[in-house]
Amino acid sequence: MNDNPDRRIRDVVIVGGGTAGWMTAAALAHKLGPIGVQITLIESAAIGTVGVGEATLPQIRDFNRALGIDEAEMMRRTSATIKLGIEFCDWGAIGDRYTHPFGAFGQRIGPADFHHYWVRQHQRGKADEFGSYCYPIVAARRDRFALPDEAVASGLSAFSYAFQFDASRYGAFLADFATRKGAKRVEGKIVGASSNGETDFIESVMLESGEEIAGDLFVDCSGFRGLLIEQELQTGYDDWSRYLPCNRAIAIPCAINGPTGPFTRATARTGGWQWRIPLQHRIGNGHVYCDAYLSDDEALDQLMTTLEGEPLAEPNRLFFKTGKRRKLWNRNCVAIGLSGGFLEPLESTSIDLIQSGILNLIALFPERDCAEADAAEYNRLMDLEFSRIRDFLMLHYVANQRDDAPFWRDMRNQDLPDSLAEKIEAFERRGLVPEYESGLFQPPSWLSVFIGQNVIPERYDPRADRMSEAELDEAFTTMRRSIDAHVEQTPAHLDFIREYGASIELADTA
Numbered sequence: 001m002n003d004n005p006d007r008r009i010r011d012v013v014i015v016g017g018g019t020a021g022w023m024t025a026a027a028l029a030h031k032l033g034p035i036g037v038q039i040t041l042i043e044s045a046a047i048g049t050v051g052v053g054e055a056t057l058p059q060i061r062d063f064n065r066a067l068g069i070d071e072a073e074m075m076r077r078t079s080a081t082i083k084l085g086i087e088f089c090d091w092g093a094i095g096d097r098y099t100h101p102f103g104a105f106g107q108r109i110g111p112a113d114f115h116h117y118w119v120r121q122h123q124r125g126k127a128d129e130f131g132s133y134c135y136p137i138v139a140a141r142r143d144r145f146a147l148p149d150e151a152v153a154s155g156l157s158a159f160s161y162a163f164q165f166d167a168s169r170y171g172a173f174l175a176d177f178a179t180r181k182g183a184k185r186v187e188g189k190i191v192g193a194s195s196n197g198e199t200d201f202i203e204s205v206m207l208e209s210g211e212e213i214a215g216d217l218f219v220d221c222s223g224f225r226g227l228l229i230e231q232e233l234q235t236g237y238d239d240w241s242r243y244l245p246c247n248r249a250i251a252i253p254c255a256i257n258g259p260t261g262p263f264t265r266a267t268a269r270t271g272g273w274q275w276r277i278p279l280q281h282r283i284g285n286g287h288v289y290c291d292a293y294l295s296d297d298e299a300l301d302q303l304m305t306t307l308e309g310e311p312l313a314e315p316n317r318l319f320f321k322t323g324k325r326r327k328l329w330n331r332n333c334v335a336i337g338l339s340g341g342f343l344e345p346l347e348s349t350s351i352d353l354i355q356s357g358i359l360n361l362i363a364l365f366p367e368r369d370c371a372e373a374d375a376a377e378y379n380r381l382m383d384l385e386f387s388r389i390r391d392f393l394m395l396h397y398v399a400n401q402r403d404d405a406p407f408w409r410d411m412r413n414q415d416l417p418d419s420l421a422e423k424i425e426a427f428e429r430r431g432l433v434p435e436y437e438s439g440l441f442q443p444p445s446w447l448s449v450f451i452g453q454n455v456i457p458e459r460y461d462p463r464a465d466r467m468s469e470a471e472l473d474e475a476f477t478t479m480r481r482s483i484d485a486h487v488e489q490t491p492a493h494l495d496f497i498r499e500y501g502a503s504i505e506l507a508d509t510a
């Protein structure tokens with residue numbers, strides 16, 4: 001026999017039914033339901049969800065696949081569009097534009113990595129923009145999309161994609177999935193929790209109605225308030241606002257009024273930045289800013305004057321402090337989603353952090369005593385994820401040459417964590433981008449921001465000198481031609497959606 005069944009966790013209670021709650025419920029019901037674990041999710045319509053979180057990363061496709069979710073159906077149900085990357089406007093200097101794609105730059109043309117050849121061409125004054133050697137970037141700019149050929153591991157098909165969707169519809173879609181898999185949904189407001197006097201483990205939560213819901217393991221998906229992880233267990237918060245100082249956002253959807261493009265846009269403003277996320281039926285917009293540099297009225301004004309179409313709702317104001325809980329797993333409570341931390345939405349990393357939280361929880365799924373070693377390993381893995389994302393986000397702010405506003409001057413003069421300072425130094429000197437063993441953003445992501453924000457290495461890999469200048473010119477010209485030709489054959493993004501996963505009749509906007 002494998003073990004004593006009494007040690008096994010039987011009842012998992014998920015507190016909160018936002019994106020985090022329903023992603024957790026769907027994954028646990030799918031993976032652990034078959035071994036007899038009952039999932040109960042409590043949510044309160046009176047409290048509602050945060051109401052933002054529309055842009056995702058390609059890893060969400062792995063999540064959907066692991067659950068057996070049909071991608072086209074998900075796109076239909078959530079009015080999703082394709083996201084090939086994020087276009088950054090005005091970040092390095094005003095007027096700059098670059099894209100962080102979900103794919104690599106260039107092709108292998110010799111022993112050194114492609115970007116070293118590009119730096120050599122740049123030094124010779126022969127390089128086109130770095131992004132023009134990347135198929136998904138060129139396709140995104142021309143509003144084209146076709147599914148990558150996953151059988152081809154390199155070359156033009158070596159890219160991935162993500163979605164831009166209506167977050168509340170994604171939650172509803174997963175709620176259907178999770179309840180079909182046996183998860184139980186309870187509507188009600190939680191007003192308290194009771195804990196074991198000896199172990200301090202949470203034993204149950206109380207609803208306003210008087211109902212008490214007991215469990216072995218509690219997953220806190222209650223959003224910024226951290227109902228269990230903070231209010232009940234007082235876990236503490238690592239405040240990272242000295243690194244990532246933006247602390248407010250205003251979100252508002254507007255009507256579509258022109259071509260949208262399969263990408264998210266992040267435009268730097270005087271005290272923060274603005275997002276634009278096109279869905280099938282509307283565009284999500286928001287302004288993320290730091291209140292020490294920009295007043296709420298100015299922030300709203302900047303946002304409203306740049307909307308492309310008629311506003312479709314009242315502005316939604318959000319307040320946050322960047323950072324993470326000191327422990328994301330404390331006693332028998334695991335915080336997933338905004339209750340665990342928030343690193344601002346610049347690279348759409350929150351849903352991905354939810355996914356990592358869920359995958360690590362399933363991998364380390366505890367016994368009823370929630371051994372400290374399991375929690376410690378979970379916390380180690382999640383700390384690594386958070387701090388690596390923090391460094392990558394900081395790079396966008398630090399690597400700027402803007403002189404138009406105090407915010408940008410202060411951002412480039414701020415103290416850096418050693419991990420980021422070392423990464424910048426290695427790149428500036430010799431174009432090195434050490435690969436992380438784990439962590440979300442790999443070298444192409446770092447390259448896109450470094451070069452996109454005008455951080456060009458002083459020297460390149462000497463192996464890039466082994467090609468003659470003529471061979472190099474020829475290789476670069478051929479590469480651009482083949483990318484352009486491939487993009488020409490790629491269907492329009494809206495045509496792809498019409499065939500694959502349209503939830504409405506899509507009007508041509510070109």
Ligand SMILES: Cc1cc2nc3c(=O)[nH]c(=O)nc-3n(C[C@H](O)[C@H](O)[C@H](O)COP(=O)(O)OP(=O)(O)OC[C@H]3O[C@@H](n4cnc5c(N)ncnc54)[C@H](O)[C@@H]3O)c2cc1C
Pocket residue numbers: 015016017018019020021042043044045047048049050051052053054055056167188189190191221222223224225227249250251286318320336337338339345348349350351352354
């Ligand atoms: C400005 C901004 C922009 C963002 N943009 C992106 C993005 O583009 N991409 C991305 O990946 N992420 C983004 N995020 C993050 C993303 O919104 C969240 O990660 C995601 O929505 C998950 O939220 P959540 O489920 O943790 O919390 P919430 O959506 O707040 O859900 C909390 C749940 O807990 C319930 N609850 C709370 N208290 C109680 C109680 N007492 N009793 C019962 N139920 C209770 C609520 O009713 C709700 O169901 C953004 C966040 C912000 C602030």
